[in-house]
Amino acid sequence: MQKAEIHSRKLRFVMSLRKPLSGLVIITCLVALTACQSANKRRQELAYVERPVEQIYNQAATELDKRNYPRAILMFNEVERQHPYSEWARKSMVMTAFASYKAHDYDEAISAAQRYLGLHPGGSEADYAYYLIAVSYFDQIVDIGRDQKTTELALNALRDVTRRFPESPYARDASLKIDMVKDQLAGKEMEIGRWYLRSNQTLAAVNRFRTVVTTYDTTSHTPEALHRLVESYLTLGLRDQALAAGSTLGYNYPQSDWYKMSYRLLTKQGLDPEALTPETRRTLLQRMLPGGK
Known part of the structure; x- marks a missing residue:
């Protein structure tokens, strides 16, 4: 669709708003106009003027510095x-990804x-292309009250970076x-678990x-998770598992504070989490984990 034709349609649409229109007609016009704009945007490109590759690339980099993405x-x-x-051209592919990010x-x-x-x-x-994919997912992570599909995609993409390029400057980040x-x-997981408890x-x-x-044993949620296991196992009458969670x-x-609360719960049941030997703790902990007997 030519630029002049789009402009003409926009003008006719604006003029038509002076007349009473039904809601359906207005919506139809808006959808049609949006579709034209989207199609035009997809086809947008520069007029072909042959230039040295370094010149085009440097102009692109200048626009990037100006934040004219x-x-x-x-x-x-x-x-x-x-x-x-x-x-x-190869470098420009990555820079296009960066500018879009x-x-x-x-x-x-x-x-x-x-x-x-x-x-x-190869x-x-x-390495930078993999990193851009990872941070693009990472920056879309939403709060824990919503679906975490993007968070999982971010985790997998970030692991790709560290696994494939452990020595790259992007691996540490x-x-x-x-x-x-x-x-x-x-x-x-904690939010869902608490909901199940309630x-x-x-x-x-x-x-x-x-x-x-x-x-996720290295996260900040592990102490509470262990305490909630103490609560849950005591509720289910699984004293050994509760003791293992409390001792751990x-x-x-x-x-x-989570341990202080667990300690009070356990001692009220006649269980002393501090009396366990490391070997006994490991044995009981094994029972507590999936597949344990």
Whole structure:
């Protein structure tokens, strides 16, 4: 659709608003106008003027420095269009992903980085392409009250960075973000587990708290998860498992408020978590974990 035609349609639409229109007609016009704008945006590209590749790339970089991300993306795409087999074209793919990330267009950033990796899996910018995918997912993580699918995608992508490129400059930041993502996922497990407890679905709660203890044991939620296991096992009459959870909590977090609460619960039942030997604690703990007998 030509620019002049779009402008003409916009003008006719604005003029038509002066007349009474039904809600359905207004909605139809809006949908049609939006579709035209979207189609135009998808086809938008620079007029073809042949230029040296370094010149186009440097102009793109200048636009990027100015934070004019849409223009920078157009220029980086122009590098690929005019010089598709050059080293600059390969770099431009990654820079397109970066500019999209800076523009908060995370889907496009992920798509551009994946396109680079599909064409150049062993390219010199592969580590950065993997990192861009990871941080694009990471920046979309939502609070624990909502679905955590994106959080799981972020965790997998961050692990890709640390596994594939352990010596890269991005691996350390990815590792730090992995800890944050694990804490987020553990928080979600705790939220669901608490809800099960309030709903008197104790076995379901136990499964959630055990996941935190076994899968996310280095997170900030582990002390509470152990305490909730003490509560849950006592409710179910599983005294040995409750003692194992309380003893483990006391051994690893002896000064925490969670242990103080667990200690009171256990001693009221005639159980002393501090009397267990390390060997006995390990044996009881094994029973507490999935598959334990």
